[in-house]
Amino acid sequence: MSEQIRGDVWVSLLDAEHNTRYYSKQLEKHTKAQRAVEAVLVTCGGAGLLSLSGGLPPPVLSLCVIASAMASIYSRIRGHAGKAAHLNSIRRDCAALQLQWENLWSRVQDDAISDDDALAENSRLKERLQEVTRIAPIVGLVVDEKVSKTAWVEAIQLKEGQYYARAQD
Secondary structure, three states, X not given: OOHHHHHHHHHHHHHHHHHHHHHHHHHHHHHXXXXXXXXXXXXXXXXXXXXXXXXXOHHHHHHHHHHHHHHHHHHHHHOHHHHHHHHHHHHHHHHHHHHHHHHHHHHHHOOOOOHHHHHHHHHHHHHHHHHXXXXXXXXXXXXXXXXXXXXXXXXXXXXXXXXXXXXXO
């Protein structure tokens, strides 16, 4: 196995780990935001029901109506629920590709695959990853550089730790 192909597969494996981590973190962020909006709406709805029985003064009810309207508008503008659905799909597909890269890397490490086959499979996986992540900007997802950097650091630390430990065995 040539060192060039081994290096290319290694970088692709790191990229796959990065993408899985990045989209997982983005999914978590949008899910939390949507849950916060839902919590405001449920709380305000409960307060509205309580006010029907005279349990809340009118100013509190007015505040709840305003908060509920703002939460609804915020939710529409930001689209967290829709983005979370797309992110979940992207994350799931990235994780599946990551497993395929893990398998490819294992075969590269064991010299159980030819250079040509490794190169072809790596290229196929890269193309598939591009297809999977291409939807992100289309649905309004903007790259968060801070989250991306964190995901890269975590991916490198994890993979180096995994494969360093394996090499020591």
